[in-house]
Every structure is written in structure tokens, then in C-alpha cells.
Amino acid sequence: MKSRALIEAEINSEYSRRFEKFGPTAKGVFWASTARQEKRFEMILKEIQKISQNHILLEIADIGCGYGSFVDYLKKHVPQSEFNYQGFDINPKFIEQCRNKFSEENLRFLIGSRPSSKKDFITMSGTYNLATTTSVS
Numbered sequence: 001m002k003s004r005a006l007i008e009a010e011i012n013s014e015y016s017r018r019f020e021k022f023g024p025t026a027k028g029v030f031w032a033s034t035a036r037q038e039k040r041f042e043m044i045l046k047e048i049q050k051i052s053q054n055h056i057l058l059e060i061a062d063i064g065c066g067y068g069s070f071v072d073y074l075k076k077h078v079p080q081s082e083f084n085y086q087g088f089d090i091n092p093k094f095i096e097q098c099r100n101k102f103s104e105e106n107l108r109f110l111i112g113s114r115p116s117s118k119k120d121f122i123t124m125s126g127t128y129n130l131a132t133t134t135s136v137s
Contacts, residue, residue, distance in 0.1 A: 062086070062087045071087060
């Protein structure tokens with residue numbers, strides 16, 4: 001059985017190759033299309049808004065944030081004064097891309113796989129079905 005570190009290294013390698021080939025696009029992170037990606041974001045945001053009607057400021061963590069497409073979507077649909085966002089990814093290239101693209105104070109990007117403190121909402125909307133091995137375990 002492969003160690004977690006080895007699996008993460010393989011995943012990083014696959015995503016890095018794909019990102020180099022297609023850049024910061026849906027295809028660059030294994031999404032079939034931007035339309036499907038945004039449909040998923042629409043569904044996630046709708047659920048967040050349904051649950052959070054009494055929240056003044058949303059604390060959102062995005063596990064596997066990739067190149068920051070979900071935060072782009074949030075910025076188009078939610079006033080920035082109404083949310084704080086933390087994006088997490090194990091791929092340093094993605095985090096570097098996000099840090100270079102986004103400089104707003106309510107947005108943070110960190111290398112890692114989970115937040116270190118409680119958040120109102122944690123989402124994992126990336127392509128977590130990518131397998132770098134044929135072993136079930």
C-alpha cells in the first residue's frame with residue numbers, strides 16, 4: 001500500500017502536468033468544462049446561502065482550491081464584505097497562482113489539505129476522483 005505522501009506526490013505531479021499544458025482553466029484541473037464547473041459552484045453557493053441566512057460574514061474554506069475558480073465565482077455572486085475565504089491545496093503551483101492573482105484582504109491561500117480553525121462552511125468541489133493507482137486500498 002502506498003503512503004499518503006507518495007499518493008499526494010503523484011497527484012501533485014499529474015495536476016502540475018495538466019496545469020502546465022492547459023493553464024488556469026477548467027481543463028487545466030481535470031474539469032470537463034467551465035460550464036459544468038460553474039454549475040457545481042452555483043449549487044454549492046445556493047446551499048450555503050440557504051443555510052446561512054442569519055450570517056453576516058461567512059467563513060468559507062475551499063479544500064482543493066486549484067487555481068481559485070470557486071473564489072472567482074464567489075466574487076461575482078457575493079459582496080466581498082460578506083465573506084472570508086481560505087483556499088487550500090496540496091499543490092504549491094496552484095497556491096502560488098492564487099496568491100499572484102488575488103490580493104484582497106478577505107482571501108487567503110495556503111498549502112495544505114485542511115483549515116486549522118473552524119469555518120462556517122468547508123467545500124471540496126474539485127476532482128477528487130482522480131486516481132493515480134489501480135489499487136483500491
